[in-house]
Amino acid sequence: MGAKDRRMASRLAYHYFRMGNAAGQSEFPLQLAIAEFLCSEESTVAELLLPALYPAIHAPLDEKVALLEKHTPFRFLEVFPLLDQLSAGIDPRRFVLGLFEQPDLFLRLRPRYAANVIATLERAGIDFRRVGDFTVALPNGTALARIPGLAGNYEVQDYSSQQTGRFFRASSGESWWDACAGAGGKSLLLLDSYPGVQLLVSDMRGSILRNLDERFQAAGIQSYRQKIIDFTKKDTAAVLGREQFDGIILDVPCSGSGTWGRTPEMIAAFQAGAIRRFGALQRQIAGQVVKHLKPGKPLIYITCSVFAEENEGVVRYLQDHHHLHLEHMEVLQGYHHRADSMFAARLIMKRL
Numbered sequence: 187m188g189a190k191d192r193r194m195a196s197r198l199a200y201h202y203f204r205m206g207n208a209a210g211q212s213e214f215p216l217q218l219a220i221a222e223f224l225c226s227e228e229s230t231v232a233e234l235l236l237p238a239l240y241p242a243i244h245a246p247l248d249e250k251v252a253l254l255e256k257h258t259p260f261r262f263l264e265v266f267p268l269l270d271q272l273s274a275g276i277d278p279r280r281f282v283l284g285l286f287e288q289p290d291l292f293l294r295l296r297p298r299y300a301a302n303v304i305a306t307l308e309r310a311g312i313d314f315r316r317v318g319d320f321t322v323a324l325p326n327g328t329a330l331a332r333i334p335g336l337a338g339n340y341e342v343q344d345y346s347s348q349q350t351g352r353f354f355r356a357s358s359g360e361s362w363w364d365a366c367a368g369a370g371g372k373s374l375l376l377l378d379s380y381p382g383v384q385l386l387v388s389d390m391r392g393s394i395l396r397n398l399d400e401r402f403q404a405a406g407i408q409s410y411r412q413k414i415i416d417f418t419k420k421d422t423a424a425v426l427g428r429e430q431f432d433g434i435i436l437d438v439p440c441s442g443s444g445t446w447g448r449t450p451e452m453i454a455a456f457q458a459g460a461i462r463r464f465g466a467l468q469r470q471i472a473g474q475v476v477k478h479l480k481p482g483k484p485l486i487y488i489t490c491s492v493f494a495e496e497n498e499g500v501v502r503y504l505q506d507h508h509h510l511h512l513e514h515m516e517v518l519q520g521y522h523h524r525a526d527s528m529f530a531a532r533l534i535m536k537r538l
């Protein structure tokens with residue numbers, strides 16, 4: 187295929203998956219036409235197979251959904267499985283409508299370079315939207331690497347992920363642990379806001395920690411400690427002894443259901459039993475980590491899931507079994523910002 191064909195095939199596949207389980211009983215070409223009508227503003231497939239509806243392809247999503255429900259086998263409530271398992275703060279209708287659009291690409295600008303990034307994007311004629319002092323949104327596929335003068339001035343980080351930084355509230359000189367650090371997105375957010383923090387990063391995967399090292403190097407961060415820890419294999423005391431931290435970030439492995447707007451193939455493929463398995467893993471990891479939290483200090487629990495069992499369920503477990511009290515928890519509703527949806531909670535270790 188040529189580049190244009192590949193783009194078309196990719197677009198059809200993405201739109202098809204965005205429909206999740208809805209219209210699963212129809213013939214495949216009709217499913218594609220429904221998906222195209224729903225997710226785009228121009229489509230030869232929809233024009234051919236849904237000629238009566240096609241004039242409404244520019245209508246708001248709510249109207250397109252109503253038309254499809256009236257005239258085709260498409261059923262809105264069948265798009266997303268497990269609507270009954272959503273966290274309390276998720277608006278089910280807005281959330282499902284959000285799945286029909288690809289979220290934007292978000293940048294977090296390093297505070298001291300923000301003005302340079304904005305000026306460079308403007309000079310390069312890039313179409314972008316400012317979402318906050320240090321956040322910009324761009325259409326997906328914007329080729330940032332080709333623009334000179336930007337490297338090291340920003341991080342690619344989803345809007346909701348950036349919002350989790352509001353929960354940190356660290357102080358200079360404190361010692362913090364990012365216990366599921368991955369490639370370091372939350373660690374970089376922490377250190378950009380609180381450069382005086384002493385940081386330990388850990389993850390079960392050495393390979394992802396090498397990515398973290400590269401990102402830290404590009405950001406000019408040299409002073410941090412790193413360990414490989416798998417919370418299902420070892421008691422953390424074997425690696426950390428009795429070390430206690432002033433703050434712990436715990437961005438746990440999860441279903442990723444808040445990010446399915448970017449990976450819509452997951453909508454129909456996801457198995458309900460996985461929620462229970464993730465919940466059990468999250469409780470196990472959290473139970474190990476909090477042994478290293480000083481009394482009066484915060485655990486920042488984060489997921490990119492929209493399921494209650496992975497969110498409020500784990501918070502309740504920590505309150506009931508591990509002497510933590512809940513200061514604040516919030517579902518970060520990405521669908522208001524063309525972003526992912528996430529969950530964050532700030533829990534404080536009780537003083538004995």
Ligand SMILES: C[S@@+](CC[C@H](N)C(=O)[O-])C[C@H]1O[C@@H](n2cnc3c(N)ncnc32)[C@H](O)[C@@H]1O
Pocket residue numbers: 365366367368369370371372373388389390391394415416417418437438439440
């Ligand atoms: C949501 S990702 C972390 C993303 C990262 N905090 C960021 O902002 O870029 C979860 C991480 O948990 C790690 N993980 C999964 N199971 C684990 C386990 N049993 N012990 C330790 N880390 C684990 C994964 O390797 C993954 O990097």
